[in-house]
Structures are given as C-alpha cells and as structure tokens.
Amino acid sequence: MWLELVVLLGVLAGLLLLRVPVAIAMLGAGIITALTVVPGVRVSHLASIGAHEAMAFIFTVVPLFVLMGEVLRRTTVATDIFIAGERILRRVRGGMLHASIAGCAGFAAVSGSSPVTASTIGSMAIPQMLRNGYPPRLASGAVAAGGTLGILIPPSVGLIVFGVITETSVGDLFVAGIIPGLILTGLFMVTTVLVLPLYSKKKEKVHSATHEDESRSLNAETVPEVSDGEENLPSSARAYVSLLSVLALFGVVIGGIYQGVVTPTESAALGALGALVIAYTVGGVRSFRVVSNALKATVLTSGMFLLLLIAGLFVAYIVTIIGVPRELASFTADLEAPRWAIMIVIGLILIGLGMFLDPMSMIVIMAPVLLPTVVALGYDPVWFGIFFLIAVEIGMISPPVGFNLFVLKRVIPQLKFRDIVSGSAIYLPAFAGAMVLLLIFPEVALFMTGR
Amino acid sequence: GGETSGENPEIELSVAIFTPENDMFSENFRQWSEAVEEATEGRVTFEPHYAGSLVPQSGAYEAVEDGTADVVLVAAHALSNRFPEVAFLEGIGAFPPHVFDDYEPFYDEATEAFESVFADVELLTWGPSSQDWVFAHRTHHLVQPDDFSGQLVRTTGPVQGDQLTALGASPTTIDPADLYVSLQTGQVDGSITTPPLLVSLNVLEVAPYVTHVNAGANPIFWLANSDSWDQISQEDQEAAAEALREVGISTPEMFSELEQEAWEAIENDPGADVLTLDEEQMELLLTEIVPVVENEADNAAERSEAGAELAEIFSGESE
Amino acid sequence: MKSPRIAAVGSIKTVNALLIYLSSIAIVLMLVSILVSVIFRYVLSDPIPWANDFARISLSICIFSALAPALQHGAHVGLELAFDRLPKMINHGIKIVAWIATVVIICVWFYHSFLRMTAALEGSYSLPGLYLQVPSVPLYLFQTLCLLVFAMTALLLPWMKDSSEDTETSLQGA
Ligand code: NA
Ligand code: NA
Numbered sequence: 001m002w003l004e005l006v007v008l009l010g011v012l013a014g015l016l017l018l019r020v021p022v023a024i025a026m027l028g029a030g031i032i033t034a035l036t037v038v039p040g041v042r043v044s045h046l047a048s049i050g051a052h053e054a055m056a057f058i059f060t061v062v063p064l065f066v067l068m069g070e071v072l073r074r075t076t077v078a079t080d081i082f083i084a085g086e087r088i089l090r091r092v093r094g095g096m097l098h099a100s101i102a103g104c105a106g107f108a109a110v111s112g113s114s115p116v117t118a119s120t121i122g123s124m125a126i127p128q129m130l131r132n133g134y135p136p137r138l139a140s141g142a143v144a145a146g147g148t149l150g151i152l153i154p155p156s157v158g159l160i161v162f163g164v165i166t167e168t169s170v171g172d173l174f175v176a177g178i179i180p181g182l183i184l185t186g187l188f189m190v191t192t193v194l195v196l197p198l199y200s201k202k203k204e205k206v207h208s209a210t211h212e213d214e215s216r217s218l219n220a221e222t223v224p225e226v227s228d229g230e231e232n233l234p235s236s237a238r239a240y241v242s243l244l245s246v247l248a249l250f251g252v253v254i255g256g257i258y259q260g261v262v263t264p265t266e267s268a269a270l271g272a273l274g275a276l277v278i279a280y281t282v283g284g285v286r287s288f289r290v291v292s293n294a295l296k297a298t299v300l301t302s303g304m305f306l307l308l309l310i311a312g313l314f315v316a317y318i319v320t321i322i323g324v325p326r327e328l329a330s331f332t333a334d335l336e337a338p339r340w341a342i343m344i345v346i347g348l349i350l351i352g353l354g355m356f357l358d359p360m361s362m363i364v365i366m367a368p369v370l371l372p373t374v375v376a377l378g379y380d381p382v383w384f385g386i387f388f389l390i391a392v393e394i395g396m397i398s399p400p401v402g403f404n405l406f407v408l409k410r411v412i413p414q415l416k417f418r419d420i421v422s423g424s425a426i427y428l429p430a431f432a433g434a435m436v437l438l439l440i441f442p443e444v445a446l447f448m449t450g451r
Numbered sequence: 452g453g454e455t456s457g458e459n460p461e462i463e464l465s466v467a468i469f470t471p472e473n474d475m476f477s478e479n480f481r482q483w484s485e486a487v488e489e490a491t492e493g494r495v496t497f498e499p500h501y502a503g504s505l506v507p508q509s510g511a512y513e514a515v516e517d518g519t520a521d522v523v524l525v526a527a528h529a530l531s532n533r534f535p536e537v538a539f540l541e542g543i544g545a546f547p548p549h550v551f552d553d554y555e556p557f558y559d560e561a562t563e564a565f566e567s568v569f570a571d572v573e574l575l576t577w578g579p580s581s582q583d584w585v586f587a588h589r590t591h592h593l594v595q596p597d598d599f600s601g602q603l604v605r606t607t608g609p610v611q612g613d614q615l616t617a618l619g620a621s622p623t624t625i626d627p628a629d630l631y632v633s634l635q636t637g638q639v640d641g642s643i644t645t646p647p648l649l650v651s652l653n654v655l656e657v658a659p660y661v662t663h664v665n666a667g668a669n670p671i672f673w674l675a676n677s678d679s680w681d682q683i684s685q686e687d688q689e690a691a692a693e694a695l696r697e698v699g700i701s702t703p704e705m706f707s708e709l710e711q712e713a714w715e716a717i718e719n720d721p722g723a724d725v726l727t728l729d730e731e732q733m734e735l736l737l738t739e740i741v742p743v744v745e746n747e748a749d750n751a752a753e754r755s756e757a758g759a760e761l762a763e764i765f766s767g768e769s770e
Numbered sequence: 771m772k773s774p775r776i777a778a779v780g781s782i783k784t785v786n787a788l789l790i791y792l793s794s795i796a797i798v799l800m801l802v803s804i805l806v807s808v809i810f811r812y813v814l815s816d817p818i819p820w821a822n823d824f825a826r827i828s829l830s831i832c833i834f835s836a837l838a839p840a841l842q843h844g845a846h847v848g849l850e851l852a853f854d855r856l857p858k859m860i861n862h863g864i865k866i867v868a869w870i871a872t873v874v875i876i877c878v879w880f881y882h883s884f885l886r887m888t889a890a891l892e893g894s895y896s897l898p899g900l901y902l903q904v905p906s907v908p909l910y911l912f913q914t915l916c917l918l919v920f921a922m923t924a925l926l927l928p929w930m931k932d933s934s935e936d937t938e939t940s941l942q943g944a
Contacts (some may be wrong), residue, residue, distance in 0.1 A: 018868040020875075021846035028875040034864075042519040047882040052510040054833050055826045057629060060804070063797045063832055141647070155938035167502065170937065171632060260635040262808065265825070289872055293796075298846040299793040303836025307846060310833075319520075320504050321465060359846045509899035513886075532895045603819060612901050621819040624901040637811060687826075 004322045008315075022361040023304070026311035030318050030371035038321060049313050054306070057265060058164055062309075063302040065155045068253075068303070069111035070294040071275040072246075075283030076167070078120040079108040082128075083235060094196045096132060097142045098189055099329030100125040106243065107155040108251040108277025110275070112160070114359070114396050115403040116342075118147025123411040135199050138287040140415050141423025144404040145430070148393035151359065153181035154157040154254050155271065157305060158389050163362050165312055166371050168381045171257045176255070176382045177444040180390070180434060186243055195205065218317055229334035233412040237374070241282050250276040305360060325372040332373050339377040340439050346370060347391055347435055354395020358403065362392055379442065381396030386445040389437050394431045397424035459684040463496045464521035465674070467514060468507035469633065474582070475647050477501055477522055482568045483576055484695035490499060491687040491745060495503060497522065512674070515572055521679040526580055526671045528608025536568050536758035539747030541610040543584050543643070543740055545720035546667030549765030551582065554699050557764070562699070563647035564760040565672070571715045573675040577694040578702035581645040583710050587658040592726045593620075594662055595735060605642035607669060610747055614740040615643070627652060655723045663727040664736065676765070677746040681723060779930050784809040784920050789919065796832035798827045802841060802862050810934040823902040834916035838923040840932060867927075873924045887914045 011032045015025035027046070034043045058145065072078070085099035085106070092098055103121045111117050123145040129139035132388035154174035163170035253271040255260040279285040319325065334341050353362055367388060376383045396404045405420050436443055466484070470476045477499070477554075484497040506514040511523040512533055531538035538544060566574050566602045585606070586593040593599055599618040605625045606612040612622030625633050627648065631641045634657040641658060649655060683691065717723050728736065748765065751758035807821035840846055856864075887910040897904045923930075 007926055015868075015871060016869065018864055020868045020872055021841075023846055024875050027879065028871060031875060031878050042517055043512065043878060044517045044880050044882045044885065045519040048510040048513055048519065049881060049888040050834070050879075051886060051910065052507055052511075055830045055897075056507075057626060057822060057826055057829075058831045059833075060800055063829075064801060064804075067797060067801070076805065108838050169630060169632065176862070201526065203824055260632070261637070263629070263636050263638050265636070266808050267638070269801050269808070272801055273805060294796040295797065296790055297798060299790050299832075300840045300843050301792070301838045302797070303840030304833065304834040304845040307840070316504065318498055323498075326878050361847070363454050472924075529898060532898050533893060566773075601816060606901065609901060609903065622901055623819040623822055626820065626898065638807075 001007055001323050001327055003050065004033060005038050005319075006326060008318065008322070021360060023311040024308040026308075026315050026361070026365070030311070030314045033318055038318065039162075044097040044311075045139065045258060045313050049310055049317075053313055054310055056164070057321050058160075058264050059171060059269040059306065059309070061160050062157065062305050063298055064265070064272050064302050065112045065157060065160065066305070067294065067298040068271040069113055069116055070157070070251065070269070070277040070297045071272070071291065071352070072107075072110050072272075073120045073282070074290045074294055075279045075285055076238075077110075077242050077278060077283050078103065078107050079124045080235075080239040080282075081246060082121060082125050083239040084152050085244040086128075087236060094134075094192055096125070096129045096427045097138060097192045097196075099191065100129065100139070100142045101146040101185060102189045105149050105153060105181065106145065106246055108151075109254075110155070110246050110271070111150055112155045112157040114148045114150035114158075115407040116151030118143055118404040119411050120408040122146065122408050126408070126412050126415070127256065136415055137419045137423035138195070138199060138426070139423070140408050140412075140420040141426050142188070142192060144397045144402075144408055144420060144424040145427035146185075147404045147407075148396050152174060152177050152184060152386070152389055152393060154178065155258075155268070156389070157386060158359055158363060158392060159414055161305070161309060161312075161360055162367055162385045162388060163366050164309060165316065166367050166381060166385070167384060172382045172449045172451065173385045174254055174264065175258050175449045177389070180386050180438065180445055184390070184434045184439065185432065187433055188427055191427055191430045203240045212405060238282065245278050245282050247400060249278060253439070308360045310365055312361075312368075315365060316368040319369055327367050328369065329372040329376045333376055339379075340425065342377060343374070343387070343439055346374070350388065350391035351394050352396070354365055354392060356394065356401050357395060357397045359392045362395065363388070380446060380451055382449060382451055383438070383442050387435060390431055390438070391433050394428065397421075397427070459494050459681065459687050461496075462496055462679075462682050464679055465505065466497050466499045466522040466524075467503075467511060467520035468499055468501050468524045469503045469508040469511065470501065470641065471497075471619070471651060472501040472523070474651060475706055477579065477670075478709065479698075479705065479728050480524070480673070482705065483695055483698040486698050488692045490690040490694035491611035491639045491683075494687055495683055495691060510702075513672045515676050516680055518676045518677070518679060522575065522673060522675045524673055525670060526607070528610065529667050529725075530672070531608060531610070536566055536609055536751045537565075539744050539762070540616055541598040541608050541669045542744035542747060543664060543668045544666045545669070545744050545765055546579055546582070547765065548666070550669070550767060551579075551703050553727055554703055558696075559701050561761070561764050562696075564764060567757040568755075568761070569672070569674060573677055573680040575673040575675050575691075576702070577670055577672045578699065578706060579667045580669045580671045580706075581710065582645075582665070582703065582707055583645055583646055584664045584666060584668060585646060585649055586641060586660075586662040586664065587634075587644060587649060587654050588660040589637065589686050590640075590660065592660045592662050592724070594728065594732055595640060595724065596739065602639075605639045607634065607643060611643055611668075611742065614743045614745075617739050617743050618736075630654065631657060646710050646717060648755060650713045650716050654703060655717065655720050656732055659722045659724050661717060661723055661725045663725060665728070665733065666737070774812060775926075775929060777853045778922075779926050782838075782919065782926055783842070783930060785837040785919055786923060789916070790839045793832050793835040793839070796828045796835065800828040800832065803828070820902055821902045823904070826900065827897075827904065827909065831912065834913045837855065838920040841920065841923050841927065869924075869928060872927075873921065876924050880914065880921050882909070883917050887911055905925045 008029050012025055015028050082099055082103040085102040086096055089095040089098045104117055107117050107121055127360035148443045153295050154177045159173040159177060160170055160251050176409055209231055256267045271402050396402055399421050408420050409415060409417050468477055478498055487495055505520050508529050512530055512532045513527040514520045515523040527537045528541040551658055577647055599620040602620045603623055604615050604620045606615055606622040615622040722770060748762040752762040803821050803824045807818050810816050810818050890906045890910045897906045897908055
C-alpha cells in the first residue's frame with residue numbers, strides 16, 4: 001500500500017507544483033499510478049466514469065445551484081441585503097462590520113460559493129466601511145471570514161461535492177449546515193465585539209454609523225452600481241424588499257428539501273427559477289445580456305467543478321483499490337486514542353492541507369479517504385460533512401492559497417494583502433470554536449436532519 | 452501475483468459489489484468466497500468493495516470486461532443493454548415457481564446457457580435475486596390495473612418497466628440511493644423492489660403500502676475477468692468451480708431465509724400495511740405482466756442459439 | 771495567408787465559443803425538464819417518466835462541452851505559489867513541462883474514451899441505467915469529440931491567452 005500511495009501523492013504534488021490545474025494533476029497522478037505500481041487498476045475506468053458516473057442524477061444540482069448564484073450576484077440583491085443590515089444595526093457599535101457579516105450570511109443563503117459571497121458583499125461593503133473610517137484590517141477580515149459562510153449555509157456546492165463523492169444525502173447535508181452556519185455567524189459577531197475595543201485603543205477611528213453624513217454616504221451614488229442604474233424604489237424600502245425576497249427564496253429552496261416536498265435537484269431548479277424572478281423584479285436586471293453572461297459563467301464554473309468530480313472519482317477508485325481508507329480506519333481503530341482526539345488530528349490535517357489546496361480538491365481527495373475512519377469512530381457521515389466544511393472554510397482564508405483573500409485583493413486593489421490576511425486571522429478562534437462545539441455537541445448539526 | 456507455472460500461485464481478486472455490506476447479495480458473496488478460499492487452501496482470496504465504491508452497477512460489465520474490477524456483481528436488468536438475450540429474465544415471473552422445488556438440474560442447465568452468453572468473461576455463480584417482489588406505494592396498495600393507472604413507479608430496468616406500462620403505470624429509473632427521497636417528495640409514487648431492499652433503504656417510512664408478489668425475477672451474476680481468473684492454476688480453478696457450484700445450488704434457499712427475516716421486520720413495522728395477493732389476485736396480475744416476459748423471451752429465442760436455450764429453460768418446459 | 775497555428779487557434783476558439791452555447795442550452799433544457807416535471811407532479815398530479823433520463827443526458831452534454839471552454843478561460847483551478855521569484859529560465863521550463871503534462875494527460879483520457887466509443891460501435895447497445903432506450907454511440911461519440919477539443923485546447927493554450935477576461939472565473943472555486 002505504501003509504495004502505491006507514495007507514487008500517487010508524489011506525482012500529484014509534483015504536478016501541482018508545476019501548476020498543472022488540480023483536476024488534471026489528479027487525473028495524471030491516477031494514470032501514472034495505474035500504469036506503474038498498481039497492476040489491478042485500469043486507466044480505461046476513466047472513460048467509464050465519463051460514460052456512467054458523470055450521468056448520475058445528483059450531479060445536475062451543480063450547474064443549477066451555480067446558475068442561481070451567478071444570476072443573483074449580477075443583481076442589486078447583495079447591496080440591498082447589506083443596506084438592510086446596516087439600517088437595522090446602525091446603532092450598534094461597529095454596525096457596518098456586523099452588517100457585512102450578516103450580509104454574507106444572507107447572501108450565503110442563496111449562493112453556493114464562498115469566494116462569490118465574499119466578493120459580492122466585499123466589493124460594496126468594504127469601500128463603505130473604509131469611507132466611514134473602519135480599519136482596513138477589520139473591514140476585510142470580517143468579509144473574508146463572513147464570505148466563507150457561502151459553503152456552510154445551504155445551498156453549498158461544497159456540501160454537494162461532499163455528498164456526491166461520499167454518497168451521503170445532499171438534502172441532509174444542506175439541512176445540517178443551517179444551525180452551524182448561524183452559530184458561526186454569531187461567533188463572528190461576538191469576535192467583532194471583542195476585538196473592537198482593541199482597535200479603538202490603538203486610536204484607530206471606529207464610528208458607529210449614527211450620524212447623518214454617514215447614512216448619506218450609503219446612497220446610490222457611493223454604492224457601486226450593480227444594476228443598470230435605474231432606481232424606482234427608495235433604496236431603504238427596496239433593501240427590505242430584497243432581503244425578504246432572498247429569505248423567501250431560501251425558504252422555498254431549503255425549506256422544500258427540509259419538508260421533503262422536493263428533491264435537492266428540484267429545489268436547485270426552483271432556486272434558479274426564483275433567482276431569475278428576483279433578478280427581473282427587485283434585482284434591477286433589465287437586459288437579457290445579464291442572464292446570458294450568468295449562463296456563460298455557469299458553464300465555465302460547472303465545467304471546472306464537474307471535471308474535479310470526475311478526477312476525484314478516478315482517484316477515489318485508485319485509493320480504494322490500494323486499500324488506503326480501509327488501512328487508515330483499522331490503523332486508527334488500533335490506536336486506542338479517544339475518538340475526539342483523533343477527530344482533532346483529522347481537523348488539524350484538513351486545516352493544514354487547506355493552506356495549499358482549494359476547497360473542492362480537498363473534498364474530492366480527502367473525503368473518501370477519511371470517511372471510513374470517521375464512520376468507524378461512530379460519527380455520522382452528515383456530521384463529518386459539516387465538520388469537514390468548517391475546516392475547508394479556514395483553508396479559504398489561510399495563506400498561501402486562500403481564495404477569499406485573493407478575491408478581496410482583486411475586487412479592492414487598494415487593500416494590502418497583509419491586512420486581509422491578518423484581519424482574517426482575527427476570526428480563526430471563531431472557526432476553532434465552531435469545530436470544538438461540533439465535537440462536543442454533534443446534535444448541533446444533526447438534530448434538524450432527524451438522523 | 453503469479454508465481455512459476457505448474458505451482459498453485461496465490462491470487463487476490465478485487466470484487467465490485469453494488470449493494471451495501473449488510474445486504475443479502477453481499478452475504479452471498481461471503482458464502483461463495485469463503486467456499487472458494489477453503490477449496491483452494493487460501494490460495495485464492497477476494498477483496499470486496501461494497502456499496503458501489505469500486506464501480507457502479509451500470510458500469511459493472513464494462514469494468515469486468517476490461518479488468519477494472521476482477522470480479523463484479525451484476526443483475527440481469529443491468530446486462531440487458533449488452534446481452535438482449537437475458538433481458539426477459541428481469542421480468543417478474545421469469546422464474547417458473549416449480550424450478551425451486553428441484554433446483555440443481557435447473558441450475559446446471561441454465562449455467563451452461565449463461566456461460567455461452569457471457570463468453571468473454573468467466574461466470575462464477577449466479578442466483579435468482581429474489582423469489583419475492585413487492586410493490587411499495589405512498590398512499591395505496593397496488594393490486595389491480597386501476598391502482599396502477601397514472602402512477603409513476605420506480606422500476607429496476609426496461610422489462611419491469613414494460614410490465615408496469617402493461618398495468619397502466621408510468622415507469623422510471625431511479626438510483627436506489629435516491630429512492631427514499633424520491634418517494635418522500637412524491638417524485639415517484641411507488642416502487643418495484645425486494646423485501647430486503649425495502650428494509651435496508653427504510654422505504655416503509657415513506658411508502659408504507661406494500662403489496663407482496665410471490666414470483667422470482669432478475670437473476671444476479673458473479674462475473675470474473677478472464678485474464679484475472681486464468682492467473683489461478685488449473686487445479687485451483689477446478690476446485691473453485693466445484694465450490695462455486697455448491698453455493699450456487701443452495702443460493703435460493705439462503706436468499707429465501709434472508710427474505711423471511713426481511714418479511715418479519717416488515718410485518719413487525721407498525722407503520723407498514725402489507726397485502727399478500729390471494730390466488731385470484733395473483734392470477735389477474737400475472738395475466739397482465741407475464742405476456743411481457745414471454746414476448747421478450749421470444750425475442751431472445753430469435754436472437755441466438757443461447758437465447759433460444761434460455762427461453763426454453765425458463766419456460767419451465769425443458770427437461 | 772494566416773499561419774497554420776493562428777488558423778488553428780482561431781478555429782478552436784470558435785469551437786469553444788460554440789461549445790459554451792451548447793452547454794448553456796443543455797443547462798437550460800435540464801432546468802426546464804426538471805421544472806416541468808415538478809409542475810406536472812404538483813399542478814396536474816401526473817408525473818412524467820422521462821424527465822429524469824432527459825436531465826441526465828443533458829447533464830452529460832453540459833459537462834463534456836464545458837471542459838475545453840473552461841480550460842481556455844482559465845477556470846480550472848491550480849496551485850498558485852510564488853514561482854515568480856525563480857529565475858526566468860527555470861520558470862519558463864516549468865511552464866513548458868506543465869503544458870506537456872497537461873496535453874499528455876488529456877490525450878490519455880481521449881484515447882480511452884475513443885476505445886470505449888469504438889467498442890460501443892461494434893455492439894450498438896443502449897445506454898445503461900436509463901429507462902429510455904437511448905443508443906450509446908451518439909453520446910460516446912460526442913464525449914470523445916469533446917475530449918479531442920479539450921486536448922486541442924490544451925495544446926494551443928499558450929497561444930490563446932487573452933487573460934484580461936479570464937482572471938475572474940478562476941476564483942469561482944467553492
Ligand atoms: Na450557501
Ligand atoms: Na488556504
């Protein structure tokens with residue numbers, strides 16, 4: 001087993017260092033392992049995966065949920081959620097930070113992706129916060145961390161990929177993500193409250209947005225234009241309408257799964273339809289061009305996800321033949337360590353890998369390897385999905401490879417990368433707290449699923 | 452790995468099983484693999500991969516053909532796109548009931564015919580996947596054509612699908628993994644399935660109306676890649692073949708015991724509402740669905756010599 | 771007269787643009803067929819049997835036609851480390867090795883898909899796992915052609931970078 005595993009991981013690491021795209025590197029590592037050290041493995045299985053497994057019905061949720069997020073990020077909805085949050089929280093100290101976090105959580109309820117959530121909220125909220133004298137570090141950290149909620153609060157492409165690759169119910173995973181997502185949102189806010197005084201002592205200006213001039217700065221001029229410009233409703237009223245429509249869409253999509261009236265695939269289709277309806281009614285979208293751009297982006301993103309899934313299934317097949325998951329499960333069973341200790345080790349491994357690997361690659365590579373061990377320890381696969389995803393979220397804000405960090409630097413070039421990194425680090429204890437909470441009280445993830 | 456020829460090399464073969472570890476087909480695997488290991492004094496061993504973790508059932512034949520897996524489990528319905536001769540076996544009522552009374556000669560005769568159909572791979576052993584079938588439905592029992600009319604019912608494959616069409620229902624295929632949610636959400640109204648699957652997938656929670664249809668259908672096959680199998684010495688192959696035959700002959704008995712356990716679980720489930728068809732109801736049902744099987748068997752007979760043999764053996768009129 | 775390479779880059783770009791349309795259509799068809807089946811079920815309480823199979827075939831078309839365009843537009847994520855600090859020559863060498871590796875890997879996949887297709891051609895059987903009796907050859911042929919375009923795109927990738935539009939999509943992961 002060890003020789004095969006070393007070859008597989010060695011080739012994978014080599015190709016990744018050469019900057020071959022992750023999915024193609026995985027295919028390459030699988031092909032070379034099959035041709036050299038594992039005589040039982042046939043490369044031809046790759047063609048079978050394309051022919052059979054790539055037609056698995058559950059895969060259809062990927063493009064549909066991606067389409068939903070791609071349509072909504074081209075509307076005014078994200079801006080509106082932030083404005084609504086700011087109006088509600090304006091008297092709270094650091095209100096705009098809380099509004100950013102809440103805005104991320106709100107947008108996460110209709111978007112399946114973390115970087116999309118971070119960039120959509122960040123591109124509008126961070127300039128607002130900077131203009132109001134918030135420290136860049138806190139402003140970017142709150143959005144980078146808040147943005148990671150995109151793959152914990154359903155819908156989530158990460159949970160879909162975990163479900164497909166481990167054959168766990170995607171519906172249950174979605175439902176299980178709700179409470180931990182809300183808890184994490186709360187922990188981000190608590191963290192914000194705790195660190196704010198430190199920044200005030202350093203004499204950095206933190207306003208509470210109560211003055212007239214500050215609320216004026218939230219008018220349509222300063223908010224980056226996402227729509228084609230026409231504002232029929234006063235922005236405050238429209239903000240609340242948008243917020244309500246997003247909550248309604250979340251209710252239909254996730255509530256439908258929770259109530260057992262639609263399958264995940266059907267809810268994804270309803271979500272995409274709902275996103276189009278919102279776009280043309282409250283979302284400020286007037287031209288078909290927006291939709292066709294969203295479709296093009298959906299094609300490219302889905303092409304990326306689905307290639308990763310195919311590569312993941314191929315590597316999972318090889319890893320299974322080699323016997324890694326089985327050996328790992330029996331190895332940990334012989335350890336006689338308490339199961340929470342093993343889970344902490346697994347969590348640390350995932351966080352370590354998350355520094356270098358992108359979230360989807362992490363899931364397709366590690367989930368099938370680790371799942372048998374975790375199940376043998378007596379944990380529920382759905383619970384593990386949520387635990388795994390929180391570790392993945394940390395990876396998205398940890399250098400050197402952190403998508404949320406990159407995306408914020410890109411949408412707001414004047415931010416210093418160092419500030420984004422250290423700002424995000426402020427929120428690391430919140431993630432750790434959520435993981436520990438999950439370990440102590442697995443019900444947090446499971447009770448709504450009825451598992 | 453193979454050693455010098457003439458000796459009996461030690462071989463480990465990978466086995467792709469689409470059912471979960473606690474399913475009766477998986478139990479069937481453990482029976483014959485232990486028998487083979489014993490017969491070959493541990494030189495031939497098997498490494499099972501349950502729950503489709505190696506290859507899914509739809510790709511199982513291709514996998515064993517090219518050696519992606521050394522051994523696969525595959526049911527008739529999933530082979531019918533490649534071997535139309537075996538398509539009719541998927542249909543409910545394909546096994547004449549009396550063959551189970553004197554199964555040994557029937558097994559030998561059919562084995563020979565199957566071997567000539569699956570000429571490119573090695574047939575290890577096979578069995579009737581179930582002598583009991585059930586229609587599970589969300590809101591009512593499926594008994595007569597009126598009950599089926601307009602219902603969307605999940606089916607195993609195309610021939611059972613045609614049988615449902617003959618009864619007035621609309622058939623659709625759904626992966627067993629999605630069956631629970633599909634029934635829960637009403638994406639399908641009911642399902643054809645077997646008692647053990649009914650239990651292992653918790654189908655009763657969402658489709659409590661169970662109609663019991665006593666008729667065998669849809670045999671399962673254990674197929675091995677020819678090259679992989681030929682790594683085994685001649686002597687061990689013969690020992691293995693004898694062990695496999697012994698298990699094959701007793702498979703219906705073993706399955707029906709496990710089915711009995713499943714039935715007990717179903718009947719003890721307070722939510723379940725079981726209806727066993729009486730003779731008259733059974734007769735009525737069969738007159739609707741057996742012609743579909745007969746029609747498919749005629750097609751098989753026209754297709755090839757092996758098909759003609761199978762059609763005759765399963766008509767229950769062969770000697 | 772254009773050089774053959776420029777002509778090849780031009781035609782692959784055109785093909786990929788067409789594939790994006792095709793993939794979009796497949797997504798829309800998937801969306802519509804699932805919505806229609808929901809409507810039939812709840813409004814007309816008459817569920818339609820082919821919706822599942824139809825969506826699955828659309829999905830397969832969507833996936834395979836998206837592969838090459840996603841590569842051209844830089845959507846397939848890779849590890850980004852600080853290679854810029856390396857001497858220019860080494861960096862250039864790394865890029866060439868990575869390029870060759872990518873092309874070879876995709877060609878291996880294409881080759882096996884081609885074998886699968888020719889096998890299907892001989893047997894002329896229908897797609898497994900579907901209730902609809904759909905012949906496997908057209909779909910396998912389509913998949914193989916898409917993989918050919920995927921390989922061609924990888925081969926010509928160094929000459930088709932117009933990176934201005936592409937950077938955004940590469941961050942969509944997760
Ligand atoms: Na989300
Ligand atoms: Na990272």
